[in-house]
Amino acid sequence: MPHWFYTFRDFNSASIASFHFGQSSLCVHSLTEFGLFMLSHYYPPDRTFGTSQHSDRSFLSILLQDHIGGLQVLHDDYWVDVPPVSGALLVNLGDILQASLYILISNDKFVSVEHRVLANRGEKPRISVASFFVHPLPSLRVYGPIEELLSEENPPKYRDTTITEYTSQYMARGLDGNSLLLHYKI
Ligand SMILES: O=C(O)CCC(=O)C(=O)O
Numbered sequence: 001m002p003h004w005f006y007t008f009r010d011f012n013s014a015s016i017a018s019f020h021f022g023q024s025s026l027c028v029h030s031l032t033e034f035g036l037f038m039l040s041h042y043y044p045p046d047r048t049f050g051t052s053q054h055s056d057r058s059f060l061s062i063l064l065q066d067h068i069g070g071l072q073v074l075h076d077d078y079w080v081d082v083p084p085v086s087g088a089l090l091v092n093l094g095d096i097l098q099a100s101l102y103i104l105i106s107n108d109k110f111v112s113v114e115h116r117v118l119a120n121r122g123e124k125p126r127i128s129v130a131s132f133f134v135h136p137l138p139s140l141r142v143y144g145p146i147e148e149l150l151s152e153e154n155p156p157k158y159r160d161t162t163i164t165e166y167t168s169q170y171m172a173r174g175l176d177g178n179s180l181l182l183h184y185k186i
């Protein structure tokens, strides 16, 4: 059964660098026992800044945007607008440990994109629905560098951890613009 709960993000926040899951949008969450997680965002332009810079803590994210726009990705140190395409689903490789493992085994070739939302540029509210594939919690399974891909020239860059540890650190830390992966670098 999905578990539904509601969060009022911080409408009074003066800073776009606000706390993840406490940012300035009204947000409805649902999480199933299979690790399907949905975030429905409502951004009133007069009361929100948007969503702070972050990479998703999912394995994979699928995002449905409306026509308002405001989503930006960080590319070569520049923020680039992602034009909204009606009915299109945007797919993003996330930053939870499974993806981090890809990053790790490919020696940082696969990275999850940093993104943010500027939702106070227009007159109308913005609505988006993000669906995430996450690892069901709690899980004590240990993830680390895949041994077959390691060598003297390619030593492990990250230390082992569990999804439970990673997720609790992600939630406690909030969105500070730095990937949590840095925390696991050896
Ligand atoms: O509202 C959006 O378009 C993106 C939201 C987002 O990045 C997220 O929920 O992780």
Ligand SMILES: [Fe+2]
Pocket: 054, 055, 056, 115
């Ligand atoms: Fe996101």
